[in-house]
Amino acid sequence: MLELVVLDVNETLSDLEPLRACFTDVGAPAHLLDTWFAGTLRDGFALAAGGASRPFSDVGAAVLTGLLRHVDGLTVPVDEAVGGVLDGIKALDVHADVPDGLRAFSDAGVRVVTLTNGSLAQSEQLLERAGVADLVERRLSVDDAGRWKPHPDAYRYASEQCSVPLERCAMVAVHPWDLHGAAGVGMTTGWIDRRGTPWPAIFEQPSVTGPTLADVAHALIRSSSAIGGHG
């Protein structure tokens, strides 16, 4: 039975696309957003693989500083450009499909929390700005777990904090690596595939997939009821 849904935040709830303007505004190419975000996760996961952890903003700043150093024609100093992107994250909005998705869980009586590799403050601001903070019981950050997702400890932390066994928790995210990590500790998984991307074969298949949070919510709820009906 599904009791708790754990939602990823960056790119799952928040739309990162407006961040491209933070790059072009300082003379850097818009596509650097993709290299930067992948590189930030790469270095955060490297720390996790070695049993360590640093705040997302520290990792993101270090990676971005290295990338911007090699950009010709930057119109502001590197430090200022880095600050601009990190500030841009704080100003992001949720994807249009998020409020309906959150309501679907709420209507079905499923508890909802967030678990981010970023900061608690950023999750808080994002949900407040979208007017959906009351649909999320609690915001959790890996900063308090000591390991970034997809380290197993991060998921166990959420399960323990909410007093719900992993078997009754579902992880919902746009990132296959996040769902693979959650599946590894026994969670159900829901993949939001907004862009029509093939699932990477190196990772364990998600339990359900949908193009919006609401689609994933309905699929998880349906699948849980079906199992509950036999229980």
Added chain:
Amino acid sequence: MLELVVLDVNETLSDLEPLRACFTDVGAPAHLLDTWFAGTLRDGFALAAGGASRPFSDVGAAVLTGLLRHVDGLTVPVDEAVGGVLDGIKALDVHADVPDGLRAFSDAGVRVVTLTNGSLAQSEQLLERAGVADLVERRLSVDDAGRWKPHPDAYRYASEQCSVPLERCAMVAVHPWDLHGAAGVGMTTGWIDRRGTPWPAIFEQPSVTGPTLADVAHALIRSSSAIGGHG
């Protein structure tokens, strides 16, 4: 005392720049190389953080398939484009400074092996093509360690295979995350910084830094002799 140098392969010995042509040849932007390489490491590290491992070519193909799917104007099917890039890796050459660097270790009587997150075959072909295979005692791959670097097990594997305690091993790489992982298990570290990039503050500082493999080799040898002189 320095007894064994463990060299990273991709981007440390090999020059990845020619791979950009594999992207532009099929109608993809050249900068996708950077996002792809960062994303491949991201997903490989995600597996390592969860205690698993998949071959570099599988991870690289999965990530590249996802990226190319969203490229407009690709001139060949996605599978073919993915195959072209993976074949391109097999055809890479070493950086110009590599042969001199390998000779510096050899002249000083320091043993040299490679330890790659990629395949043994690719390391072998790269060194053969450069005519420096005889300067490298052995090629090792994390495929046999069960964990990609920077998981601690990968470095321990190299140390055990060569019967040299980690304290007498130095890891040499262009990637800060690799040196951070090696430092975590007690290895000396040498950073090749060919482009003048600031060291990311989130990772433990390298023991020595230089703009070429030969510079790093001389610095490691000097520093080892200095310590040995007091021993």
